[in-house]
Amino acid sequence: MDHSEKKTQSRAESLYIAVKDMAISFKFKPGERINEVDLARRMGASRTPLREALNRLVAEGFLVLKQGRGFFCRDLKPREMFELYQFRAVLEVAAVRLACEQATEQEVAELMQFLDETGPDEDGQTSEELVTLDEYFHEKIMALSRNMEMSKTLENVNARIKYFRWVDMDSKRKTTQKEHRAIVEALMARDADLAAQRMNAHIAKRLDQITAAVKESYSRIYLVT
Amino acid sequence: MDHSEKKTQSRAESLYIAVKDMAISFKFKPGERINEVDLARRMGASRTPLREALNRLVAEGFLVLKQGRGFFCRDLKPREMFELYQFRAVLEVAAVRLACEQATEQEVAELMQFLDETGPDEDGQTSEELVTLDEYFHEKIMALSRNMEMSKTLENVNARIKYFRWVDMDSKRKTTQKEHRAIVEALMARDADLAAQRMNAHIAKRLDQITAAVKESYSRIYLVT
DNA sequence: GAACACATAACTGTATACAATACTAATCAT
DNA sequence: ATGATTAGTATTGTATACAGTTATGTGTTC
Incomplete structure (x- = not known):
């Protein structure tokens, strides 16, 4: 029962995936010029x-x-990171409002279960893993809308601020989890206003820390491992 | 004093603009395959x-x-048009809220003046021109955010529903103008909630007419002039 | 007449070659 | 030294050629 359509993706497609990954994680430095012949050779493809x-x-x-x-x-x-973060807040607040109307009981229950399974107990996780988990929660909400x-737009926005989100994720695990829980509870109660308000607070909390976080991101980028 | 940097855009850039225009106005039929050699020849460029x-x-x-x-x-x-329309509403409601905080007195005054100058009197305009005018208003609001x-995202969403917006624009001119006015008045009063509510009503009004409007769009697309 | 198989044509995806532009560095003038 | 100038180099932007795949049409069989 294998429905995995292998699709034999084109060179351009796999290059897209690989280079996008590099861009997300700032393998290219901000503002850096990309040499096509160089990159093409390294990726084993033509220009x-x-x-x-x-x-x-x-x-x-x-x-x-x-x-x-x-x-x-x-x-x-x-400034750009601020705008993307603001954008993200707008998208997620709208999403949770729509989810209050659209999501089935079962879907909401599953989401709560997901939070239970990834509870605050196991905090031996890397910053990257935490961001991935956090992203999963938020994208799940978006799906319910x-x-x-x-x-698709949220996915794009998230990818563009992903690197940057690593920064302040450490040590915030327990608060995050608690806030996620509160959002799902509002969702269960179908209280759109409350859910929206909580979601907004959850995201906007970080808006004023952005300048500091960007600075820290720079050090991550230019730090040679 | 001519600061117009002509930039001598590349072939790819001008092709992008031209083909985008064709896509917006459904010069390609929905689902139609695009023949590259054909199109390249017609545009006088290579593949x-x-x-x-x-x-x-x-x-x-x-x-x-x-x-x-x-x-x-x-x-x-x-379904897709519905989602885009919904998306548009979300973006614009958020924009008008932010505009309440960010816009200067002068900018709001200029927007009101724009409405005055393009008042309901001169209604000898085509449906296309009306959409362009309507878009201008909405993009101006977005700029104030x-x-x-x-x-950028709103611009993209608008372009993708532009063709479709032509349909129900006729005869709605006066209502539209009145609603735009009401929105700017709320903006002047810096009443974010009222502005948001009016903007949402203004856009959401059409959500339930979408299926009908899509059908009408089809006839426009396939009608040979 | 319908369905299948095969051959042929058309088209996409990629590599390579070339022309035009931007960058680099060395030379010269100040 | 410093700045401008120019020759040379590197790199982008585009055209073309080719290989592999998909679509098309014909003929054959049932």
């Missing part, structure tokens, strides 16, 4: 499919294309 | 820059890329 992948990443905001000068990594500016378009 | 433009349009949701089968026009399904990321 044509690579450039197609790079173009997609430009459209998604991971890279910038400057006329005649090639592709560059996006900047890491506090039944709006694919908003889902 | 390489064309494919780069097409890849960007895939990332932006105007086209779909199917493995080994090429590029296709996006579908025009009621001071969030470029949300702005």
Whole structure:
């Protein structure tokens, strides 16, 4: 019973995935120019499919294309990160409101169960793993809103602030979990206003720490391991 | 004193603009396959820059890329249009809330003046022109929110539902204008809740007419002029 | 007449070659 | 030294060629 359609993805597609990953984790430094021949050789492909992948990443905001000068990594500016964070809050607040109308009892129960299983007890996890867990929760909420378009956009926004979210994730585990719980409880009660308010507080809490977090991100990026 | 930097845009860039325009106005039929050699010849370019433009349009949701089968026009399904419309409402409601905090007195005054100048008197305009005017108003509001990321996304969402918005724009001019006015008045009073509520009502009004409007869009698309 | 198989044509995906532009560095003038 | 100028190099942007896949049409069988 194997429905895994292997699809034999094209070179351009796998390049897209790989390079996107590099962009997310700032393997390219902010503002850095990307040498096509170099990167193509390292990825074991030709420039044509690579450039197609790079173009997609430009459209998604991971890279910038400057006329005649090639592709560059996006900047890491506090202002942009602030806007993305604000955007994220807007999307998630809207999502949890819609989820209050759309989600089935079972789905909400499953979400609560997920929180139980990943409780605050086991905190031997890396910052990366915590972000992944956190992202999973938020994307699950978004899925309950039944709006694919908003889902896709949130996924993109999250990817663009992912690196940056690593920073302040340590040590916040227990609070996060508690807040997630409170959100799902409001969701269970179908109290859209309460859920929205809690979600907003949960995300907006960090808005004013952004400048500091961006600075810390820089050190992570330029620190040679 | 001519600061117009002509930038001599690349072939890929101009192709992107031209093909995007075609996609917005459904010059490609929903689900239709796009023949690269054909289109490249018609646009007077080679396939390489064309494919780069097409890849960007895939990332932006105007086209779909199917493995080994090429590029296709996006579908025009009621469900997707509904989601985009819902998304638009979310973005604009958030924008008007932020605008209440961020906009200067002068900016709000200018917006009101814009409404005065394009008043309900001159209704000898085409449906297209009305949509453009309507879009301008809404994008102006978004600009006042001071969030470029949300702005860009709204622009994308608007472009994808633009064709579809033509449909019910006729004859609604006076109501639209009145509602826009009411929104700006709430904005002037810095009443975020009222502004948000009015904006939401203004957009959500049409959510239930979408299936009908999509049907009408089909007839527009397939009607040979 | 319908369904299948096969051959042919058309088209996509990728590599490579070339032209135009931007960058680098060395030279010269101040 | 410092700044401008220019020759040379590296790199991007585009065209073209080719390989592999998908679509098409014909013929054959039932």
